[in-house]
Amino acid sequence: xxxxxxxxxxxxxxxxxxxxxxxxxxxxxxxxxxxxxxxxxxxxxxxxxxxxxxxxxxxxxxxxxxxxxxxxxxxxxxxxxxxxxxxxxxxxxxxxxxxxxxxxxxxxxxxxxxxxxxxxxxxxxxxxxxxxxxxxxxxxxxxxxxxxxxxxxxxxxxxxxxxxxxxxxxxxxxxxxxxxxxxxxxxxxxxxxxxxxxxxxxxxxxxxxxxxx
Numbered sequence: 001x002x003x004x005x006x007x008x009x010x011x012x013x014x015x016x017x018x019x020x021x022x023x024x025x026x027x028x029x030x031x032x033x034x035x036x037x038x039x040x041x042x043x044x045x046x047x048x049x050x051x052x053x054x055x056x057x058x059x060x061x062x063x064x065x066x067x068x069x070x071x072x073x074x075x076x077x078x079x080x081x082x083x084x085x086x087x088x089x090x091x092x093x094x095x096x097x098x099x100x101x102x103x104x105x106x107x108x109x110x111x112x113x114x115x116x117x118x119x120x121x122x123x124x125x126x127x128x129x130x131x132x133x134x135x136x137x138x139x140x141x142x143x144x145x146x147x148x149x150x151x152x153x154x155x156x157x158x159x160x161x162x163x164x165x166x167x168x169x170x171x172x173x174x175x176x177x178x179x180x181x182x183x184x185x186x187x188x189x190x191x192x193x194x195x196x197x198x199x200x201x202x203x204x205x206x207x208x209x210x211x212x213x
Contacts, residue, residue, distance in 0.1 A: 004056065005063050008070050011056060015049050016077075022046040023089070027096030031108055050081045067151075067180075072187045079140070084133065127205040134202035141195045148188050152180035 004011065022042045030039035057074030061067065094113050101108035109117075119125050153159045162168060162178040171177070174185030 001059060001063050004059055008056070008060055012053070012070070012074070015053055015056075019046055019049050022049070023092065027093070027100060031097050031100035032104065050078060054078045066183065068183050069187060083136070123205070123209040127209055130202040130205045134199050137195060137198060137202075141191065145188060145192075148180070148184050149178040151184070152178045 022045050026039050026042040026046070029035045029042065053074055057071050057078070060074075061071050094109065094117065097108035097113070149159050149162070153162070159178060168176040168178070174182045177185055177188075179185035179188050
């Protein structure tokens, strides 16, 4: 299994490229060639690749014995696939039906699709969706960070000490932080910055709503 560790990033990138190709082939066969039953094979293969990614991450973790950046990225991609990825796929599906329908000269979008597309241009709806995604991100962020800190601290009291005294944040070294090692420290710190930016950006749609497009 050592070769999996040596080529983990190559395998991961290959899986992601194949996943994108499978989604495009799904749209091609389902909406352009009209082979609906056959197109399901590509979706099944796509889901199989997501499961394969999860297995790859588990195997790498067992082989190395450490929670690496690669393992974290695998977890993020798998969680995304079964959460936000579903809504993004539905958007991609409507886009493919619109484009393939235009190429074929047929109408592939339903009245419901047009209602959904119209609603997605509503500033209130956009703000609501972004608020919900921000809160989901908050829950995931808190849970995972708690797990990280639990490995790097000996007690809940020690963990609370880091929450009340953020001098470790300015120190810039994992030895002074609540994280167990340098890899997890790097992941946690980068994610913290991304979370803050994403949270502010998501709530900006509520604080500064856009005009209806």
